[in-house]
Amino acid sequence: MSTKATTTNPEDALTDARKLRKRALGFALDWAIVYYFLHASMYLYLVFWGSQTIRGWNWYKNDPYTAFFNPLRLPSWGWWLILFGTLGVVVLIRTFGRSLGQRAFGLSLQARSGSVNLVKRCIRILVWPMGVILAPIQLAIPALRHGVFTHGLLHDRISGTSIRHYVHPSGTPYKRFWKTQWGIVAVALLSLTLFLGWIIIDADLGILIGRVDEARNVFLEIVHPDFTHFTTPDPIFYQRAYPQMFSIVNLMLLTVLMALAATILGAAFAFPLSFLGARNLMCQSRIGWWIYSVTRGFFNLFRSIETLIWVIVFAVWIGYGNPFAGVMALVIHTIAALGKLYSEQVEGIDSGPMEAILACGGSKLQVIRYAVIPQIIPSFLAFTLYRWDINVRMATIIALVGGGGIGDLLFHYRRTGDWAQVGAVVIAMVVVVWTLDYISGRVREKIA
Amino acid sequence: MSEPYLIIEGLTKVYERGQVVALKDVSFSVDKGEFLVIIGLSGSGKSTLLRCINRLVEPTAGHIFVNGVDVTTLSSGQMRKMRRKMGMIFQHFNLINRSTVLTNVLSGRLGYTPTWRSLLGLFSRTDREMAFRNLKRVGLEDKAYARADELSGGQQQRVGIARALMQDPDLLLTDEPVSALDPATSHSVMQYLEQMNREDGVTVLASLHFLSLARRYGTRILALKDGEIVFDGLPTEIDEKKFREIYGEEAEEVEVR
Numbered sequence: 001m002s003t004k005a006t007t008t009n010p011e012d013a014l015t016d017a018r019k020l021r022k023r024a025l026g027f028a029l030d031w032a033i034v035y036y037f038l039h040a041s042m043y044l045y046l047v048f049w050g051s052q053t054i055r056g057w058n059w060y061k062n063d064p065y066t067a068f069f070n071p072l073r074l075p076s077w078g079w080w081l082i083l084f085g086t087l088g089v090v091v092l093i094r095t096f097g098r099s100l101g102q103r104a105f106g107l108s109l110q111a112r113s114g115s116v117n118l119v120k121r122c123i124r125i126l127v128w129p130m131g132v133i134l135a136p137i138q139l140a141i142p143a144l145r146h147g148v149f150t151h152g153l154l155h156d157r158i159s160g161t162s163i164r165h166y167v168h169p170s171g172t173p174y175k176r177f178w179k180t181q182w183g184i185v186a187v188a189l190l191s192l193t194l195f196l197g198w199i200i201i202d203a204d205l206g207i208l209i210g211r212v213d214e215a216r217n218v219f220l221e222i223v224h225p226d227f228t229h230f231t232t233p234d235p236i237f238y239q240r241a242y243p244q245m246f247s248i249v250n251l252m253l254l255t256v257l258m259a260l261a262a263t264i265l266g267a268a269f270a271f272p273l274s275f276l277g278a279r280n281l282m283c284q285s286r287i288g289w290w291i292y293s294v295t296r297g298f299f300n301l302f303r304s305i306e307t308l309i310w311v312i313v314f315a316v317w318i319g320y321g322n323p324f325a326g327v328m329a330l331v332i333h334t335i336a337a338l339g340k341l342y343s344e345q346v347e348g349i350d351s352g353p354m355e356a357i358l359a360c361g362g363s364k365l366q367v368i369r370y371a372v373i374p375q376i377i378p379s380f381l382a383f384t385l386y387r388w389d390i391n392v393r394m395a396t397i398i399a400l401v402g403g404g405g406i407g408d409l410l411f412h413y414r415r416t417g418d419w420a421q422v423g424a425v426v427i428a429m430v431v432v433v434w435t436l437d438y439i440s441g442r443v444r445e446k447i448a
Numbered sequence: 449m450s451e452p453y454l455i456i457e458g459l460t461k462v463y464e465r466g467q468v469v470a471l472k473d474v475s476f477s478v479d480k481g482e483f484l485v486i487i488g489l490s491g492s493g494k495s496t497l498l499r500c501i502n503r504l505v506e507p508t509a510g511h512i513f514v515n516g517v518d519v520t521t522l523s524s525g526q527m528r529k530m531r532r533k534m535g536m537i538f539q540h541f542n543l544i545n546r547s548t549v550l551t552n553v554l555s556g557r558l559g560y561t562p563t564w565r566s567l568l569g570l571f572s573r574t575d576r577e578m579a580f581r582n583l584k585r586v587g588l589e590d591k592a593y594a595r596a597d598e599l600s601g602g603q604q605q606r607v608g609i610a611r612a613l614m615q616d617p618d619l620l621l622t623d624e625p626v627s628a629l630d631p632a633t634s635h636s637v638m639q640y641l642e643q644m645n646r647e648d649g650v651t652v653l654a655s656l657h658f659l660s661l662a663r664r665y666g667t668r669i670l671a672l673k674d675g676e677i678v679f680d681g682l683p684t685e686i687d688e689k690k691f692r693e694i695y696g697e698e699a700e701e702v703e704v705r
Contacts, residue, residue, distance in 0.1 A: 352538060352540055352541075352542035353542050353543065353544045353545075355504055355538070355542055356536070356538060356542035356543070356544075356555075356608075356611070357555060357558060358504060358531070359502055359504060359531060359534070359535075359536035359621075360531065360532070360536075360555060360556050360557075360558050360559050360611070360614075360615060361528045361529065361530075361531040361532035361558065361559020361560075361615070362528070362555070362558040362559060363528060363558075363563055365563055365567060366558045366563060366566050366567070369566065369567050369569075370544060370547075370551075370555050370558065370566075371544060374544045374545075374546045374547050375544070375545075375546065377546070378546075
């Protein structure tokens, strides 16, 4: 009977190293939470009641940003107090059985026989430092190492308790999240962080009200748009590296075309690459695994660099304000983003048809053509349309760093303080983006 | 008939994850023209056995001779050629749902079609004619341009049969062809398989769940339990005692009429 019970424990499927790692990570999480609360409360104490001044400057009160990220000014023994204090608190919390760190990794403190009582808890707290100090020695000596995994560390053995996989007793109901330890601590962490953030970033609602008059003038001008250059080209572009005359309508069309070209080009590259980045197609051989990893790595790397940063690169390379630079940046980001989305779709397909094509004597390419592509075409189209949406919105602002498009006019008028013209450009942008958004949304609904 | 058509010697399959032994040293042989039914509980290794024969699953040890050729030693290119003559029919049909019935049936011809032509979807006139002939044979010629997922389960399985017929197979591997179908449809599908076996001389290996179907259609029955052969003989030889041996003490026979 007992053997059966142990085999159903998922803990046993794990290797010993992973068990220890789970314990260590749970401990680290507990410690991080405790330390965060301590640091935050000491910081808040110093901000509100501290009177330490350096050359007449109380930097906790006057410079809260620097004060939070610089070490707390403590007496020399203070750091030792924090170190051992938090450590002690963490050990104490963990001895009570189900700390947050233990819960996060599905562990709990269990007695090897009987229940975890006060005596065992006290022994565990007392012997804990010794057990941890001796743990590296236990692990280093092969003869003792086996004992560590079967009987636990020193404090486990002496106190007769161990941290093991937690199995929720059947029949007992689960609590609502906000009534659990996690719920309470999560709410506390969130509100504390919001409060700290408020102080550190020096948020001041007074500014919003105090400067309302200045803002009102600008807003009034924006909502009375000046459509002078709506269809009549504005000559400002003569002075630029890309000397042509554009009206708002010209540039809006150009922007939509930029987005369209970038999406088509990006999708054309992403489509074949997505098969190389699909685990289920590639990971049957070692070389396939390498291709998969490189492709996925490329997707992730190029996607994590935002389009605006790619624009900076291509604006230098191709020319500041040249729409081609913007298109190139959009293409690069589109390939990476669509490639990843496509690959995930390929990974999610039903493998049955692939099996059927293979069983007919089909080759790898035939499997892709007949079993994979028919399954993914609708979602590919939906993703591509969605990406076009994103690209149109992106194309309206890439001019900020030299990518060309409607943003060129927008930022020019903003620089010259011509708010009425800014209003006209913004209205044109909103209308176009909203329309395309609506159309692509409807089309996507139809496809999916 | 000096040598059997299919010889399996010491076939073993161990799935690496979790070290599950699906087949343990299985050996048997099948003559040309036999209708061999494989029975056994779920997880007894029926599907693995069938998939080892066309190497959709790579055997861990053992040899499989099809028509004198050891398929376990073939390169992937040679294996593709070999698979052309082995039809396969699946429990869940494995059709390409979004494609037409015709495309599904034609895909049975992929092994014979040059890759570049098939990538463009160009099948030869003879292939197309053959496809219509086979659709007619399974009674679906009027559904040729319907989408595969618009058909009923029985119709889908008949498309699967037509696809296998396109291969002009010598050996047909059918993995629980009727377990997703209702009893009446099951018989119609089984009758197509029987027809292929009797009229075209195709050797059929079919895994089935219902013993009544196995008795009705099989010329020989092979029973697997935990990856080992526990019975190999004529359908009439399976009595109550044998049945309990294969399916366990608790089992009771369910009949499909």
